[in-house]
Each structure stands twice: as C-alpha cells, then as structure tokens.
Amino acid sequence: MHILSKSTYIKGLQCEKALYMQKKHPYLRDKLSIEQRAKFQRGTDVGVLAHEVFPGGIDMSPNSPSQFPKKAAETWQNLNSPEVNVMYEAVFQYNDTLIMLDMLVRDGDQWLAVEVKSSMRLSDTYYNDAALQYYVLHGCGVSLSDFRLMYLNPDYVKNGSIDVKQLFKMESVMDYVIEREAFVSENVERLKKVVALPHSPLVNIGTQCNDPYPCDFQGHCWKLIPKNSFLFTTAMDDDELFNLYFNGVNSNAKMLSRLDSDSLEAHQVEALETNSYYIDYKTLYTLAPQPKPKSIAYLNLLLHRLAVPEIDGTKPYEELILAFALQSEHEPEGCFVWDCFENHGLWKKAVDILIEKLSHYELIVCFTPQNLTTTLLRHEIIQNKEVGYKVFNLFDVLQQAHFYHPAIKRGLTLQRLETALFSEPKLFEHSRILLEATSNDLIGYQQAREDLVAENEIVAKTYQHLFK
Numbered sequence: 104m105h106i107l108s109k110s111t112y113i114k115g116l117q118c119e120k121a122l123y124m125q126k127k128h129p130y131l132r133d134k135l136s137i138e139q140r141a142k143f144q145r146g147t148d149v150g151v152l153a154h155e156v157f158p159g160g161i162d163m164s165p166n167s168p169s170q171f172p173k174k175a176a177e178t179w180q181n182l183n184s185p186e187v188n189v190m191y192e193a194v195f196q197y198n199d200t201l202i203m204l205d206m207l208v209r210d211g212d213q214w215l216a217v218e219v220k221s222s223m224r225l226s227d228t229y230y231n232d233a234a235l236q237y238y239v240l241h242g243c244g245v246s247l248s249d250f251r252l253m254y255l256n257p258d259y260v261k262n263g264s265i266d267v268k269q270l271f272k273m274e275s276v277m278d279y280v281i282e283r284e285a286f287v288s289e290n291v292e293r294l295k296k297v298v299a300l301p302h303s304p305l306v307n308i309g310t311q312c313n314d315p316y317p318c319d320f321q322g323h324c325w326k327l328i329p330k331n332s333f334l335f336t337t338a339m340d341d342d343e344l345f346n347l348y349f350n351g352v353n354s355n356a357k358m359l360s361r362l363d364s365d366s367l368e369a370h371q372v373e374a375l376e377t378n379s380y381y382i383d384y385k386t387l388y389t390l391a392p393q394p395k396p397k398s399i400a401y402l403n404l405l406l407h408r409l410a411v412p413e414i415d416g417t418k419p420y421e422e423l424i425l426a427f428a429l430q431s432e433h434e435p436e437g438c439f440v441w442d443c444f445e446n447h448g449l450w451k452k453a454v455d456i457l458i459e460k461l462s463h464y465e466l467i468v469c470f471t472p473q474n475l476t477t478t479l480l481r482h483e484i485i486q487n488k489e490v491g492y493k494v495f496n497l498f499d500v501l502q503q504a505h506f507y508h509p510a511i512k513r514g515l516t517l518q519r520l521e522t523a524l525f526s527e528p529k530l531f532e533h534s535r536i537l538l539e540a541t542s543n544d545l546i547g548y549q550q551a552r553e554d555l556v557a558e559n560e561i562v563a564k565t566y567q568h569l570f571k
C-alpha cells in the first residue's frame with residue numbers, strides 16, 4: 104500500500120502536521136465548503152473533457168482505493184501492449200508514492216505525460232504536482248518524451264460544439280520537473296518519516312495554516328485559541344501577528360499594551376474584547392452619498408463563470424448574468440426578480456432590462472467584492488460613467504471605513520456582515536445560491552430566487568442601518 108499520494112505530498116509541503124493528520128486522523132478534518140466542493144467537481148468535469156484531445160484511451164480509474172494495486176499492475180500491462188496508445192488516470196507507484204496521471208500518450212518509443220488543470224493559468228502548486236508525478240514515473244522507469252500541463256485557453260471563443268484542441272493549451276514543464284527531481288526525492292523521504300511517527304509532529308499554528316491554502320485541520324489545531332484572540336485581527340499581516348505571538352505576546356491584554364490606542368490594530372482588538380465590530384465612522388460618513396438621493400434601488404446580481412463555455416460567443420470563465428433582484432419601493436411588490444436559470448442562452452436579456460430599470464433611480468446600492476461599475480460597463484449596461492445614477496458598493500465603502508469583525512478574517516461576506524451588525528442566524532451563503540441556480544432542479548431554482556431576494560434585503564437593511 105502507498106504512503107504518499109499527490110494530495111498528501113502537497114499537504115505535507117504546506118505542513119507536516121496536516122499530512123500526519125490527513126493520514127492518521129482524517130475524521131478531524133473540517134467540512135468542505137460549498138465553494139471547495141464546486142471546485143473539485145469543476146476539476147473532474149474539465150479533466151473528462153480533456154480526454155477528447157487524446158481520444159480512444161483506456162480509463163484506469165479505480166472504483167475504490169483497494170483497487171490501486173490491481174490498477175497499477177494493469178497500467179504496466181498496458182504500457183507493454185502495442186494495442187494501447189492512450190491511458191487516462193494511469194496508476195503508478197514508486198518509493199511508497201502513488202500517482203494517477205491524467206493522460207499518458209504513446210509517442211514513438213516513449214510516452215507523453217499530460218496533467219490537466221481546470222484554470223487559465225499555472226500556479227506553483229501545479230508545478231509541484233507535476234514534479235512529483237515525474238519523480239514517480241521516472242522512478243518506475245517510464246521513458247517520457249515530454250511532460251506537459253494542459254490548461255484552459257483564455258482566448259478560446261465557443262462557436263458551435265466545443266473544439267477541445269482549441270479549448271486547451273499545453274505547456275511543457277519537462278525542464279522544470281527534471282531540475283526538481285532531487286528536491287522531490289528529499290521531500291518524499293522526509294514526509295514518509297513524518298507519516299511513520301508514533302504521534303503527530305509538534306507543529307505550532309502559524310502562517311502556514313492559510314498559506315498557500317486554508318488548511319482543513321484548523322478546527323482541530325486552533326481549538327485552544329480563544330475565539331476573540333488578536334490572531335483573528337486583520338490590520339497586521341499574519342507574519343507580524345505570529346511573530347509577536349511566538350515572542351510572548353499571547354493575550355489581547357499584552358497586545359493592547361504594545362499598541363498605540365488609536366491604531367487600527369488596537370481598535371480591532373477592542374472590538375474582539377467587547378464582542379462587537381469596528382467601523383471608522385468618520386470615514387464612513389464622508390463616503391455617504393451626497394446629496395441624499397431621492398430614489399434608491401438595491402441590486403443583487405448573480406454572476407456565473409463556467410470553466411467550459413456553454414454559450415456561443417463566450418470564453419472560458421466568461422462572466423454571465425444568471426439572475427438579479429432589484430429592490431425598491433417603486434418596483435411592483437417591492438422587488439423585481441429576473442433569471443435565466445432554465446435557459447442560460449437568454450442571459451443577455453438581463454442587459455436591456457437593467458438598462459431600463461436602473462435609469463429610474465439616483466442611487467444603486469449593492470454589496471459585492473467586484474467593482475460593480477466595471478461589471479455594468481463590461482456588459483454595456485452603462486456605456487460610460489456619465490449615467491444618471493451612482494453606484495454605491497457597500498463592500499468597498501465598508502473596507503474603506505476599516506469595518507472589522509472577527510468573522511471577516513476569512514473575507515467580508517454579506518452573511519458575515521449580517522452576523523456582525525445584526526447578530527442574526529445565517530440564512531444563506533452566496534455560493535449556495537449559485538449552486539441552487541445551476542442545479543438543474545426547479546426546487547433549487549425557486550430556492551435560489553428566494554435567497555437572492557433575501558440577500559438583497561440584508562443589503563437594504565445594512566444601508567439603512569448605516570446611513571439613515
């Protein structure tokens with residue numbers, strides 16, 4: 104049986120304890136968020152489509168982990184069979200390290216190794232992945248003509264059925280993976296020893312808990328850290344916070360004693376101590392719309408980006424408007440809702456409706472991490488910035504006014520804002536609305552519409568709370 108795999112190796116590079124926990128105590132892992140689950144599914148869907156670039160291969164995917172030895176043996180038989188030219192998810196094991204390679208393609212007397220990524224650019228993690236796979240393939244004695252990473256071509260425009268050869272780009276990483284082989288070898292040996300330890304390695308919490316990825320054992324490792332610890336502040340970066348923490352500043356009182364009482368960090372720690380939130384009201388009020396608008400509408404856009412474009416004329420991850428809710432006392436029943444959940448091809452109709460609807464208001468209030476004006480310009484809902492209404496993005500305004508609450512350490516979301524300002528139970532998550540809206544399920548669509556409206560009501564309530 105193998106000790107390391109691609110995912111556990113990458114985990115071990117981030118933190119030895121995370122690797123140990125994954126191998127020995129996986130049940131202590133935090134639950135996957137909806138966004139993480141969607142990301143995994145997206146990766147699987149793109150990987151299957153990529154097979155069409157080298158069609159007619161044999162799929163070696165095991166049905167369960169117990170099949171790995173059998174599939175590894177079959178992979179070897181196929182390597183030596185002149186009948187087999189392409190394998191998907193071929194299984195190899197070397198030095199207790201198991202990999203499944205997305206595609207292995209016969210290339211004369213050698214093989215071309217291809218690993219597929221569902222993004223439009225390559226990251227360090229992808230290069231590390233490839234280096235581990237090369238280490239195993241080379242260790243197994245597979246002669247490679249090249250090792251390539253395949254990823255989505257940002258310039259591809261769908262026109263009719265998907266042209267997979269145009270949809271994907273490939274980049275050779277052969278030189279890189281050869282150069283990294285010694286590094287991988289050292290790390291494999293080191294990480295195997297970690298897994299063999301009789302107990303979890305002593306690793307303190309630190310910057311590695313979120314870098315490069317949020318670790319899914321934080322619920323376990325951070326459980327002794329008080330929920331209102333200064334480690335959850337955002338005014339200082341994590342390097343500074345942990346530096347202080349490991350040098351004896353291990354309580355909010357000690358932290359406060361070192362800070363200028365008017366510093367942002369001190370205000371954040373005080374918010375933690377009083378179980379409250381912090382806003383720089385002076386800045387907030389300078390940002391308030393002036394003069395007071397006579398007519399306000401609250402806009403909640405549900406945008407969607409598909410890795411593989413489904414509508415002609417669109418590119419990978421191109422943004423389309425899947426739905427919107429526009430709340431105002433001037434709208435019939437207080438809120439106008441539009442969506443194209445059942446036929447995404449109709450999404451451009453949103454543009455005409457929004458051009459007409461928004462023109463009736465002086466102020467459009469929203470809450471989005473995106474620049475809404477840029478989004479409206481991109482979709483030509485506004486042609487230039489000289490329209491009759493102003494866009495007021497609460498997300499930007501709150502950031503500029505240094506809004507802080509411990510929950511926003513993981514990012515400012517409407518759900519967290521609602522908890523901070525109104526201490527009400529969390530009803531929804533924006534990513535869940537998107538999931539419902541793309542569920543191919545009428546009940547899901549209805550739920551998405553209701554949540555879109557409910558979310559907009561929080562935007563309206565927040566604006567009124569802060570500016571009226």
Ligand code: SF4
Pocket residue numbers: 117118119120121122124306307308309311312313318319320321324325
């Ligand atoms: S939470 Fe931090 S210390 Fe704990 S396993 Fe993860 S990265 Fe390591």
